[in-house]
Amino acid sequence: MNRTIALIALLTAFPPLSTDMYLPAIPLLRQQWNQPLMTVNLTLVGFFVTYCLFILVYGPISDRFGRRRPLMAGIGIFIIASVACALSGGIRMLIAARVLQAAGAAAASALGLAMCKDLFDGRSRARIMAHIAVIMALAPMLAPIIGGWLLHWLSWPWLFIFQAAIGVMAFIGVYKMEEPLKSFSHVTPANVLKVYLRVLKNGRFTGLMLAMSVLVFPFFAFIAVSSEIYISDFGLSERTFGYFFGFNALAIMIGPLTFSYLSGRVSQKMLITTAFTGIMTGGIWMILTPHTSPWSLALPMWVLSFFLGLCRPPTNNLILEQVDRDTGAASSLVIFTFMMIGSVSMGIISLAWLDKIAVLGIMGAASGGLALIFWLRFSRVFLIPGSWS
Numbered sequence: 001m002n003r004t005i006a007l008i009a010l011l012t013a014f015p016p017l018s019t020d021m022y023l024p025a026i027p028l029l030r031q032q033w034n035q036p037l038m039t040v041n042l043t044l045v046g047f048f049v050t051y052c053l054f055i056l057v058y059g060p061i062s063d064r065f066g067r068r069r070p071l072m073a074g075i076g077i078f079i080i081a082s083v084a085c086a087l088s089g090g091i092r093m094l095i096a097a098r099v100l101q102a103a104g105a106a107a108a109s110a111l112g113l114a115m116c117k118d119l120f121d122g123r124s125r126a127r128i129m130a131h132i133a134v135i136m137a138l139a140p141m142l143a144p145i146i147g148g149w150l151l152h153w154l155s156w157p158w159l160f161i162f163q164a165a166i167g168v169m170a171f172i173g174v175y176k177m178e179e180p181l182k183s184f185s186h187v188t189p190a191n192v193l194k195v196y197l198r199v200l201k202n203g204r205f206t207g208l209m210l211a212m213s214v215l216v217f218p219f220f221a222f223i224a225v226s227s228e229i230y231i232s233d234f235g236l237s238e239r240t241f242g243y244f245f246g247f248n249a250l251a252i253m254i255g256p257l258t259f260s261y262l263s264g265r266v267s268q269k270m271l272i273t274t275a276f277t278g279i280m281t282g283g284i285w286m287i288l289t290p291h292t293s294p295w296s297l298a299l300p301m302w303v304l305s306f307f308l309g310l311c312r313p314p315t316n317n318l319i320l321e322q323v324d325r326d327t328g329a330a331s332s333l334v335i336f337t338f339m340m341i342g343s344v345s346m347g348i349i350s351l352a353w354l355d356k357i358a359v360l361g362i363m364g365a366a367s368g369g370l371a372l373i374f375w376l377r378f379s380r381v382f383l384i385p386g387s388w389s
Contacts, residue, residue: 007170007173007174007177008115010108010166010169010170010173011071011108011109011111011115011170011174012108012109013109013138013139014078014105014108014109014170015048015051015105015109015339016139016143016249017139017143017163017166018047018078018101018102018105018163019044019047019223020139020143020144020147020223020245020249021143021144021146021147021150021159021162021163022043022147022156022159022160023144023147023223023226023227023241023245024144024147024148024151024227024231024238024239024241024242025147025151025156025159025238026040026041026227026228027227027228027231027232028151028156028238029091029094029156033090033091035091037228037350038350038351039091040091041224041346041347041350042091042095043091043094043095043098044098044223044224044346045224045343045346045347045350046095046098046099046102047098047099047101047102047105048102048220048339048340048342048343048346049102049340049343050099050102050103050106051102051103051105051106051339052106052335052336052339052340052343053106053336054074054102054103054106054107055106055109055332055335055336055339056196056332056333056336057106058070058074058106058107058111058332059111059329059330059331059332059333060192060195060196060326060329060332062111067111067115068174068175068177070107070111071107071108071111071174072171072174072175073107074103074104074105074106074107074108074111075104075107075108075167075170075171075174076104076171077100077101077103077104077107078101078104078105078107078108078163078164078167079104079164079167079168079171080100080104081097081098081100081101081103081104082101082160082161082163082164082167083160083161083164084096084097084100084101085097085098085101085157085160085163086157086158086159086160086161086164087157088157101163104167108170109335111331138253139249141245141246141249141250141252141253142246142249144241144242144245144246144249145239145242145243145245145246146162146242147159147238147242148237148238148239148240148241148242148243149239149242150162151238151239152237152238152239192329195326195329196329196333198326199323199326199329199330199333200333202322202323204322204381205319205322205323205330207374207378207381208315208318208319208322209319209333209334209337210337211370211371211374211375211378212311212315212316212319212338212371213337213338213341214341214367214370214371215276215279215308215311215367215368215371216308216338216341216342216345216367217341217342217344217345217363217364217366217367218283218304218345218360218361218363218364218367219304219305219308219342220341220342220343220345220346221345221346221348221349221359221360221363222248222301222360223342223346224345224346224349224350225349225350225356225360226241226244226245226248226297227241227245228356229294229297229356229357230244230245230294230297234293234294236294244294244298247298247302248298248301248302248305249305250302251302251303251304251305251306251309252305252306252308252309253309254306254309255275255305255306255307255308255309255310255311255312256309256310256312256313258306258309258310259271259309259310259311259313259314260313263314268314268318269379271310271311271314272311272314272315272375272379273372273375273376273379274307274310275307275308275310275311276307276311276368276371276372276375277307277368277372278303278304278306278307278310278368279304279307279308279311279364279367279368279371280364280365280367280368280369280372281303281368282300282301282302282303282304282307282364282368283300283304283360283361283362283363283364283365283366283367283368284361284364284365285299285300285303285361286300286301286304286357286358286360286361286364286365287358287361287362287365288361291355291357291358296357297357297360300361300364301360304364304368307368316334319334320334345363349363
């Protein structure tokens, strides 16, 4: 079981591995290719938009043909695209290679979440998700640190060679595992849209998914702008940036650990309520703090990250609990919605704001507040399945 959990964690960690390791290179590429931040950030926005679209493809395919074959195909594309990224000689080629990389990475994280539903029952799934979240949090914590050291000793193409090597490891793991899906769907490609519409008609699933999705707004924006703030604005080195980014990622790891410890002692409703309140509080702190040092971003962002990590295991589990079939399609919709909203926030934060830290704070306060209001109004609906149609 430990190997299975580790493999699922690696698969769901593909997005942070594909983005956070690359973040320290963004200011360098801006200077090397003489491009504005908005253009260079298209390597992030293009990645996540493509990633969202392909997630919708892999879910129904995996419901019909199983998880292994789509996973191996997607990871194979990821490996090839990572090598293409390393060979890029300009921003246009890098954007195109990143789009291809996203088309492969989508299989990994979408089907990793579906495998949780395949392999574990409702009682243990939330706890397993907490363990996976802890392991997965190591990726965004270590990735920028590794990226910073690779930039220091080698050059930016080695970031993508490293990612290709990780892809090879994941491919071998999927190749060796048994097919986790036991009951196959007979949905044809022509009926894929009907499957998604059927899932979206589930009011409990769609309502909770949309409410939880707004929470990612400040976090994806932070990913897009963190290197610019820490390196260009505060003058930190790429290696020091990696440590600051890892400091925030550490909070996302501690959050699920805290949930795992408290889940048998505190009610699920109270934990989620506390988490939403904490996200809103972190955003307000970021707005009110004078932005004179890197810690004016790092400390309130740590609070935001911790409470996001605290609420992700129970809320993800609650979302999946709202569906009885089409799990692959449902998990794809969850990640699609999260990533698409995150891509929008990346585009917004890349605009020419005078104080990007304040904008991040506004995003945190607004998203946490909206999620909290929704939860206080409808929490009983989700905790008692079937009470809202």
